[in-house]
Amino acid sequence: MKALTWxxxxxxxxxxxxxxxxxxxGDAIVKVTSAAICGSDLHLYDGYVPTMxxxxxxxxxxxxxxxxxxxxxxxxxxxxRIVIPFDISCGKCHHCKEDEFxxxxxxxxxxxxxxxxxxxxxxxxxxxxHMMGGYAGGQAEYIRVPFADTxxxxxxxxxxxxxxxxxxxxFPTGYMAAENCNIKRGDTVAVWGAGxxxxxxxxxxxxxxxxxxIAIDHFESRLNMAALSGAETINYENADALIxxxxxRTGGRGPDSCIDAVGLEAHGTSFTATLxxxxxxxxxxxxxxxxxxxxxxxxxxxxxxxxxxxxxxxxDHFPFGIAxxxxxxxxxxxxxxxxxxKPLLNLILADKIDPSFVITHRIMIDQGxxxxxxxxxxxxxxxxxxxxxx
Amino acid sequence: MNYIxxxxxxxxxxxxxxxxxxxxxxxxxxxxxxxxYFSVTVGVPPEVAYTFFRDFTNLPxxxxxxxxxxxxxxxxxxxxxxxxxxxxxxxAEIVSERPGEMISWKSLESSQVQTSGTIWFSPAPENLGTVxxxxxxxxxxxxxxxxxxxxxxxEDSKSLAFINLRRLKCYLETGEIATIEGQTSGRDEDAENxxxx
Numbered sequence: 001m002k003a004l005t006w007x008x009x010x011x012x013x014x015x016x017x018x019x020x021x022x023x024x025x026g027d028a029i030v031k032v033t034s035a036a037i038c039g040s041d042l043h044l045y046d047g048y049v050p051t052m053x054x055x056x057x058x059x060x061x062x063x064x065x066x067x068x069x070x071x072x073x074x075x076x077x078x079x080x081r082i083v084i085p086f087d088i089s090c091g092k093c094h095h096c097k098e099d100e101f102x103x104x105x106x107x108x109x110x111x112x113x114x115x116x117x118x119x120x121x122x123x124x125x126x127x128x129x130h131m132m133g134g135y136a137g138g139q140a141e142y143i144r145v146p147f148a149d150t151x152x153x154x155x156x157x158x159x160x161x162x163x164x165x166x167x168x169x170x171f172p173t174g175y176m177a178a179e180n181c182n183i184k185r186g187d188t189v190a191v192w193g194a195g196x197x198x199x200x201x202x203x204x205x206x207x208x209x210x211x212x213x214i215a216i217d218h219f220e221s222r223l224n225m226a227a228l229s230g231a232e233t234i235n236y237e238n239a240d241a242l243i244x245x246x247x248x249r250t251g252g253r254g255p256d257s258c259i260d261a262v263g264l265e266a267h268g269t270s271f272t273a274t275l276x277x278x279x280x281x282x283x284x285x286x287x288x289x290x291x292x293x294x295x296x297x298x299x300x301x302x303x304x305x306x307x308x309x310x311x312x313x314x315x316d317h318f319p320f321g322i323a324x325x326x327x328x329x330x331x332x333x334x335x336x337x338x339x340x341x342k343p344l345l346n347l348i349l350a351d352k353i354d355p356s357f358v359i360t361h362r363i364m365i366d367q368g369x370x371x372x373x374x375x376x377x378x379x380x381x382x383x384x385x386x387x388x389x390x
Numbered sequence: 391m392n393y394i395x396x397x398x399x400x401x402x403x404x405x406x407x408x409x410x411x412x413x414x415x416x417x418x419x420x421x422x423x424x425x426x427y428f429s430v431t432v433g434v435p436p437e438v439a440y441t442f443f444r445d446f447t448n449l450p451x452x453x454x455x456x457x458x459x460x461x462x463x464x465x466x467x468x469x470x471x472x473x474x475x476x477x478x479x480x481x482a483e484i485v486s487e488r489p490g491e492m493i494s495w496k497s498l499e500s501s502q503v504q505t506s507g508t509i510w511f512s513p514a515p516e517n518l519g520t521v522x523x524x525x526x527x528x529x530x531x532x533x534x535x536x537x538x539x540x541x542x543x544x545e546d547s548k549s550l551a552f553i554n555l556r557r558l559k560c561y562l563e564t565g566e567i568a569t570i571e572g573q574t575s576g577r578d579e580d581a582e583n584x585x586x587x
Contacts, residue, residue, distance in 0.1 A: 003574075003576070005575070005576035007576075013576070013583065013584065014584060015576045015581050015582060015583060015584065016581065016582040016584075017574050017575065017576055017578055017580070017581045018574045018578050018580050018581070019574065020573060020574045021572070021574075023569055023570075023571065023572050023573060024566045024567065024568070024569055025565070025566055026564065026565075026566050053575075053577070054576070054577070055575045055576030055577035055578075055581065056575060056576070057574070057575055057576065072565060072566065090560070090563065090564045090568070091564075092433070092563045092564045093433060093559075093563050093564075094431070094433055094518060094519075097433075105556075105559065105560075105563075106556075106559065106560040106563060106564055106568055107568050108568065109567075109568045109569050109570055109571075111556055112549060112552055112553060112556075115552070124568070133568070133570065134570045135570055135573070136570070136573050136574055136575060144573060144574075146566075146568060146569075147564065147566070147568075
């Protein structure tokens with residue numbers, strides 16, 4: 001079958017690989033109909049994520065049709081059309097039972113690596129490095145889905161793939177980030193990064209009752225898209241000016257909550273090097289967490305900083321004294337996608353939102369390798385790429 | 391009651407002199423120690439966890455590279471490890487146990503492998519199930535076979551203890567072992583570098 005594989009830094013290759021098969025009794029095999037390229041796939045493409053191996057199949061925003069199930073699969077049936085969450089959860093451990101799916105204890109067969117690096121290992125993810133489990137991703141004609149009853153949402157017939165595909169990651173990610181802001185009537189939410197997740201944050205913040213949303217980016221096309229969702233926009237060039245501008249626009253109080261939808265790219269090519277390299281590259285690191293620093297600086301006293309953007313290691317020059325001085329609340333982490341998929345599907349079915357508005361490029365998998373380059377190099381024109389498999 | 395609050399368990403654990411090394415992690419594995427002490431919280435009642443583990447024939451269901459365990463008498467069992475075409479065998483004996491709570495074992499002196507360990511099962515707080523604690527020693531005299539096992543399986547004994555404890559938890563909670571072994575990738579020998587129709 002066709003699959004997009006990671007070959008090394010800035011190298012994604014279309015390969016012909018064997019079909020996936022059931023490896024454990026709770027698995028399902030899914031014929032992929034649509035898959036997206038995520039902003040976090042670009043971290044892999046750029047070689048920033050440790051423990052990738054040449055030949056790994058990419059992709060964690062996937063949907064398709066169930067073609068085979070293992071004997072332990074109880075709810076899912078062959079023929080079901082499903083969206084697959086990016087994170088893989090067992091559905092049975094304590095964290096899964098508490099709806100903390102991205103903290104799943106059991107899904108990562110390489111848990112020993114994050115356990116040592118982070119003190120604990122979170123859930124595995126599709127197509128996202130061996131430290132995150134090493135599971136083959138969904139930018140392929142077929143995908144194996146472990147713990148399939150938990151890692152699937154059945155989609156009713158008659159709805160376009162594009163409307164529901166982003167339930168796999170960016171819509172729940174943006175929604176959880178907005179929910180984490182604990183939005184109250186009259187609130188203003190500032191969103192750093194108007195990429196696909198930022199766009200979902202903006203829509204979700206309005207759905208959750210925000211009065212105003214201010215989108216901050218430096219790509220005009222992304223700000224234009226944010227404006228279409230009702231956000232005010234700031235094309236940010238200068239950090240000091242940005243803080244002043246945000247204060248002036250919020251009666252001197254600052255935004256009630258700030259969302260960092262930019263994140264920090266992990267550094268290093270092997271996980272053991274991550275810590276050393278990050279500490280050695282202080283200048284680089286402080287640049288990289290600029291969105292978070294600005295969010296902390298801008299936020300109102302007692303406000304909330306919500307972080308859906310990906311952080312992987314150590315951030316230097318983290319303004320902890322400012323956060324302390326203002327009594328900020330921090331909410332962050334990988335999305336508990338399985339918790340949000342069903343209620344957000346209902347919002348889509350009720351026509352409250354159509355997440356497909358972020359799609360700018362639709363292409364066949366045969367052109368997938370070039371699509372990575374386009375997405376990486378042309379952030380102004382290219383906001384979200386959807387791959388068609390068949 | 392948590393296991394650590396039980397005087398007999400507490401003294402057992404400390405008596406066994408937990409050896410902790412501060413040497414850095416290499417390739418995500420420990421590589422530094424023959425003794426390991428880990429605990430994990432498993433969402434099943436202690437009697438379920440204990441009963442499953444006490445029937446040693448169940449252990450190959452979750453233990454990495456264990457091919458078979460044959461129970462030869464009430465106290466003794468025969469273990470076979472197989473990694474690719476390399477096989478090691480040893481006999482182990484239960485040296486003490488408290489039903490539902492603790493099992494302590496040791497390999498027989500005649501074995502080519504020296505291993506000893508203790509596993510404790512205690513109620514976890516609230517509804518969290520069972521705390522399983524494992525103290526484990528694994529040595530092979532002469533070092534050559536140890537080296538070979540580590541080389542072939544890619545795991546030193548301490549990392550293996552960690553991995554097996556996690557796999558025990560996963561099996562008891564889900565009935566499966568999370569795995570990517572045997573999955574498709576671009577590294578497969580049948581994979582081709584660019585797609586041709």
